[in-house]
Amino acid sequence: MIKAITGTKDILPSEIRKWYHLENLVKKIFHNFNYKEIRTPVFEETALFARGIGEETDIVSKEMYTFKDRSDTSITLKPEMTAGVVRAFIEHSLGEKQPLTKVFYISPMFRQERPQAGRLRQFHQFGAEALGSPSPLLDAEMIEMAYEILKNLGLKDLNVKINSLGIPSARENYKNELRKYLSDKKHKLTEESKIRFEKNILRIFDSKAEQDQEIMKNAPLLIEYLDEESKHDFEIVKTYLKNLNIPFEVEPKLVRGLDYYTKTTFEIISGKVGAQSSLCGGGRYDLLVEELGGKPTPGVGFAAGMERILLACENENVLNLPEPFIDIYIVRIDNELILKISEIASNLRKTELKVDYDYLNRSVKAQMREANKMNAKFVLFVGGDEFKNDEVVLKNLETGQQENIKLSDLNSLNNKIKNYGS
RNA sequence: GUGAGUAUAGCUCAGUUGGUCAGAGCACCAGGUUGUGGCCCUGGGGGUCGUGGGUUCAAGUCCCACUACUCACCCCA
16 A cells, blocks of 8 residues: 655545635735735755855755756745745845835745644645845744744643844854863863854854753853844834833844844744744844845844644643534435436535535435435425425425425525524 | 654553453444434444564464654754
8 A cells, every 4th residue: 555655644634624724814804914925936946045045954964855956956845935045036026116015924834844733744834034124124024924823723821932143154153162161161062062162153042852851051142233223123123012012032042043133033932832832933034035136125033833722732732712613414315316416516506505415325324314414404306296396395404494396496495594503 | 863662453542470352442334114314222343463584282462673753853834
């Protein structure tokens, strides 16, 4: 038997409603903030991600689905969205058409990691990007939108963490300080952190190993070495968040794993998803557009993991959606009427009613059971004496009441049923 | 990439120290007096017990390998 590839999951009909719910909410909130959807290809040239995300990051160095196509071009399935959005922004000169570009997306992403709770190899993210303004108001707006979506789902166990990475020169100064601090303690770090020391020293803060945390406890913090501009912008972000009543914590050790971040970074954590607790993350990337060959353009954005969010919803037992139902189930009493029934169903469906009937030639009893299972509001009996008089029987499954209806009146059944409901 | 745990019907699981152990509940299907459901009752279909070796008179039940899944590390959404 052929099975789904490791780390991929089928979203079955029984689960699709929560996805619709989440997607509709996401679209609604983004539209309220006047963000417009962008859809970029599932794969891009490998170089885009290598340059955009950073050669040294784990995502690029060991997690990407990269392969050569038949014309020997190196292709990569997108592991995140920002690089693709920026590529499209540059390619279509969106910055020339308007000073500020606000876009959102909902899309599958691909990373070849070992699957676990809240982590798949094909997973889904929604997110937003605003390109063209350095204003910290937009940083706060990103957090606001993400928070708004999560709150709207009913999630309670949320924790907003923010930090500022500053501009590159300030960060370089700080890295030197950190190197100085660690120079005599380096040998006590875990092997992984020794590698980080060389490649991306900031990430040592992310280590969960106690011996690393012990050493880093007293390390100088980036936030103390920030440049004036970053400090100032960070204060504005905080002020704005307070004014919006969004609770947050400053987390000086929050370091994002992608190279392109500058200034504000943030993350929203749930206490209800196991080890993969980060529901969304993002930040400012003022140098990325230029890095990828565009005119210098500041940008800010975030991405949220949809599987993780749905997992958190499940674990918090929120997101209790109403049961699915159909309006009418047509029960065939005389088997030879199947053609007539398909015609009736077709006409009713054209009047915006959800209609179904039996395709398996089953007994009346079985059809009734089926109607019940489908949570049908009404059953329409077709056949018998009534049918000889050009009538069908409409039964309200909730009350058990039934009445005869002329075949010629069926096209107005929609109104009748809506009156029942209210 | 590293580590641990699990692997019996569609689903959730029982199966005691190897010897009627191939089961239960749910789900599914058909019936319950000649056209009407939800509850209830009766009956039914469905598994070579993840795969391949081995030990034994005898293996879901012990051993080995492989594979898959789960969780954690790592990383990140």
